[in-house]
Amino acid sequence: MNDTITVIYIISDRRSGSTLLENILSKSTETVSVGELAMLKGHIAKQGPGEIWHWNCSCGQPVLQCSFWSKALNGIYNDNFETKITWPYKSSKALMAAMLPVIAKNNLKQFIQTKKNRQTTESLDVLYQAIAKTSGKNFIVDSSKDPLQGLSIQACANVEAKYIWLSRDLRAITFSKLKRWKVNKRSEKKPLETLTDSFYYKKICSATLKSLQQNNFIKIEYEDVAANPQHQLDKICSFIGLKNYEAPQYMELSEDHTIAGTPGRFERKPIAADNSWKTFYSTHKVLNFLGKVFNSL
Numbered sequence: 001m002n003d004t005i006t007v008i009y010i011i012s013d014r015r016s017g018s019t020l021l022e023n024i025l026s027k028s029t030e031t032v033s034v035g036e037l038a039m040l041k042g043h044i045a046k047q048g049p050g051e052i053w054h055w056n057c058s059c060g061q062p063v064l065q066c067s068f069w070s071k072a073l074n075g076i077y078n079d080n081f082e083t084k085i086t087w088p089y090k091s092s093k094a095l096m097a098a099m100l101p102v103i104a105k106n107n108l109k110q111f112i113q114t115k116k117n118r119q120t121t122e123s124l125d126v127l128y129q130a131i132a133k134t135s136g137k138n139f140i141v142d143s144s145k146d147p148l149q150g151l152s153i154q155a156c157a158n159v160e161a162k163y164i165w166l167s168r169d170l171r172a173i174t175f176s177k178l179k180r181w182k183v184n185k186r187s188e189k190k191p192l193e194t195l196t197d198s199f200y201y202k203k204i205c206s207a208t209l210k211s212l213q214q215n216n217f218i219k220i221e222y223e224d225v226a227a228n229p230q231h232q233l234d235k236i237c238s239f240i241g242l243k244n245y246e247a248p249q250y251m252e253l254s255e256d257h258t259i260a261g262t263p264g265r266f267e268r269k270p271i272a273a274d275n276s277w278k279t280f281y282s283t284h285k286v287l288n289f290l291g292k293v294f295n296s297l
């Protein structure tokens, strides 16, 4: 038996279907899905995003009382335990990396080499091993999304990373973020700013993946996953080296112990593309045009 621990890391923006993809991948008998591992520490401390579900594990229990996490974290949860890589999102160095990825690729690497991030990487390395041991699975699905969080796995000595870049139409992402913020009143950002921010984030994702070896990642479109989950799943399985299996027709949790994700994940829903954003752009023509341009860059 091959004992290599492989982290299947999903890179994407928010509102791009990463929870859907994570849920589809969790149905393999060879994987364990942990949701957004970067948020684990925040969920234990009950701080930051996650208030809507009281920072509980998807099983409904507080993380340290959940049957899975209490076991996985036993002996490794201490004062130095960290799970989230932090980096200066809108710094000139990040901007350089986004716009000139070939010249500025070292900028991204420097971000993950700060003292705090190196400590986080060490925690993550130990944590992935504990997850593999607790679950008995050597493929761990981590949908933390953040590209630099993903890049930091390269520095984990005991695990290998394979990346899935889940991309979505920037107009759909923008619409979905605005809708979400309206519900939870988290941001006052306007449509144009949200669109350009999403474009910037996409360029950071792209620059991060350019700094990896070509055979280490696969790019998947959300629209293709929603339209034909089986076809995209087969592509992913062959890329990762997983046995093929039948794609689910519904997005639903079943005995999962996942951290964070889309607030709608607790409902069983058929897998289908959400095209509600299209109506919005029939009355926002300039934004629509700009979105199309950004999609093509």
Ligand SMILES: [Zn+2]
Binding pocket: 057, 058, 059, 060, 061, 066, 067, 068, 069, 256, 257, 258
């Ligand atoms: Zn749980």
